Amino acid sequence: MAFQHMLFEVANGIATVTFNRPKALNALNAELLAEFGQALAEIDADEAIRVLVLTGSGDKAFVAGADITELATFNALQGKQFARTGQTVISRIQELSIPAIAAVNGYALGGGMEIALACDFIYAAENAMFGLPEITLGIIPGFGGTQRLPRLIGQNMAKEMIFTGKMIPAQEALRLGIANRVCPPDQLLPEVLKTAGQIASRGKVALRAAKQAVNRGLNVDLASGCHIENDAFALCMASADAREGTTAFLEKRKPVFKGSLNG
Ligand code: DAK
Numbered sequence: 001m002a003f004q005h006m007l008f009e010v011a012n013g014i015a016t017v018t019f020n021r022p023k024a025l026n027a028l029n030a031e032l033l034a035e036f037g038q039a040l041a042e043i044d045a046d047e048a049i050r051v052l053v054l055t056g057s058g059d060k061a062f063v064a065g066a067d068i069t070e071l072a073t074f075n076a077l078q079g080k081q082f083a084r085t086g087q088t089v090i091s092r093i094q095e096l097s098i099p100a101i102a103a104v105n106g107y108a109l110g111g112g113m114e115i116a117l118a119c120d121f122i123y124a125a126e127n128a129m130f131g132l133p134e135i136t137l138g139i140i141p142g143f144g145g146t147q148r149l150p151r152l153i154g155q156n157m158a159k160e161m162i163f164t165g166k167m168i169p170a171q172e173a174l175r176l177g178i179a180n181r182v183c184p185p186d187q188l189l190p191e192v193l194k195t196a197g198q199i200a201s202r203g204k205v206a207l208r209a210a211k212q213a214v215n216r217g218l219n220v221d222l223a224s225g226c227h228i229e230n231d232a233f234a235l236c237m238a239s240a241d242a243r244e245g246t247t248a249f250l251e252k253r254k255p256v257f258k259g260s261l262n263g
Contacts, residue, residue, distance in 0.1 A: 005032040007057065008039055013050040013200040014193065015043050018057050025064035026056040028111045030082055032067075037089040044096055047259060050200040050207070052096060053192055054119060055103040056112075059185060062102070065110025065133070083142055086111065090143045093118040094215065097208045099199055103192040104128045105185065109167070114143035117152065117178075120211065123195070124170040124179040125188040131167035151218065153177055203241030204259030209233070 002008075007018040017039055019026040043049050056062040066082075074082060093100050093115065102108075102116035104124040109131050116122050116130075124130075132145045140146060141162065150158035153176045161168070173179040183191045199207065209232035217225030236242050241257045248255035 003035045003039065005029070006035050006039065010046075010049060012197065013048060014053060014196045015046075015049045015051070016053045016055065018055050019063050020057040021067075022056075022058035022060075024067060024069075025061035025107060026058070026112070027064050027067040028086070029067040029070045030078075030085065033082070033085045033089055037085060037092065040089065040092045040096065043098070044092075047204075050098055050202075050204055050259070051196040052093075052098055052100040053103055053189075053196055054093075054100065054115065055189065055192075056105055059106060059127075061106040061112070062104040062108040062128070063112025063115060064107045065112050068137070086143050090114060090118045097211070098204070099207060099211060101192055101196055103188050104130070104170075104179070105188055107131075107167075109133055110141065110145075111143050114141060114145045114148070117148040118144060122173075122179045123181045123183060123188060123192050124173055125185040126170055126182055127185055128170040128173065128179070128182075129167045130170075130173045130178055131165065132162050133165040133167070135163060135165040149178075201257075203236075203239070203245060203255070203257035205239040205241045206236050206245075209236050 005019070005021050007020050009016045017036065019032065021027060021029070021032065043052055100119040102119040102122040104116055104122055106125065106127060107129050108116045109129070110133055113130050113132055132141045132149065134141050134145075146162060149161065157176060168176070170179060170182045174182050181191065213229045213232040216228045220228070241259065244257055245255045
């Protein structure tokens with residue numbers, strides 16, 4: 001798959017998408033969003049892909065937000081189309097059946113931070129900067145930032161970031177729980193790929209069930225969440241992967257998961 005504004009690579013069950021508009025700090029224009037949506041659809045349909053990694057090209061930015069040059073030219077209809085594509089694409093990251101990891105290698109601002117927040121977790125380079133600066137442009141986050149950030153770090157911390165538009169460095173993002181880990185810039189991708197490799201070796205049925213149980217459970221009360229977990233657990237128990245995992249343990253060997261329900 002070749003794209004104009006993204007690099008796309010698959011190796012060992014790990015798909016890596018690199019946002020690639022370095023002259024504009026990988027800012028999101030309409031074409032890039034559409035390409036990203038297309039890539040996500042293909043990733044979701046490919047049974048061999050077990051983990052998605054998102055990063056930015058160059059050493060300065062993950063994604064510096066929406067392309068302000070383009071944003072400034074939109075009429076209402078184009079703005080609506082941009083919003084629709086963006087929201088669909090960003091929800092799709094969260095709803096992917098496989099885990100998604102953001103490797104934030106510089107600025108993750110506005111829509112860029114919102115993409116990272118839609119991933120299952122974030123590793124950041126020491127030089128990463130996170131922020132939702134929309135308020136400085138007279139708008140508010142439009143790709144889920146007002147919803148996902150408070151759920152992640154609590155409403156007061158999120159409101160301070162959203163109301164001021166200020167940027168925070170990687171270590172502060174780590175302290176707040178936005179980033180799981182901070183790495184030297186040259187170690188970021190190797191560390192992400194190491195974790196992605198561990199995840200890719202697990203059973204796909206169980207990964208899907210675990211991701212759905214956490215995501216769905218977060219929107220309901222504890223008792224309902226435990227019911228969701230119960231159903232997801234039952235699905236795993238019926239899978240060939242669960243038979244392989246338990247048999248491999250008893251036979252003192254490593255499991256070979258096929259990612260299938262039946263097998
Ligand atoms: N868009 C377009 N170009 C950008 C850009 C952006 N977001 N960010 C940087 N660039 C370009 C710069 O214009 C510059 O281009 P040249 O002048 O070299 O041609 C080049 O990238 C390098 O940037 P700087 O020279 O500014 O680099 P610095 O190191 O000095 O500063 C910076 C880095 C990241 C602090 C600064 O570039 C900056 O503040 N950038 C803008 C950050 C920002 O405000 N991003 C937009 C956030 S708002 C919507 C839903 C969502 C959204 C919109 C609508 N709907 C539902 C309709 C999303 C909105 C956002 O993301």
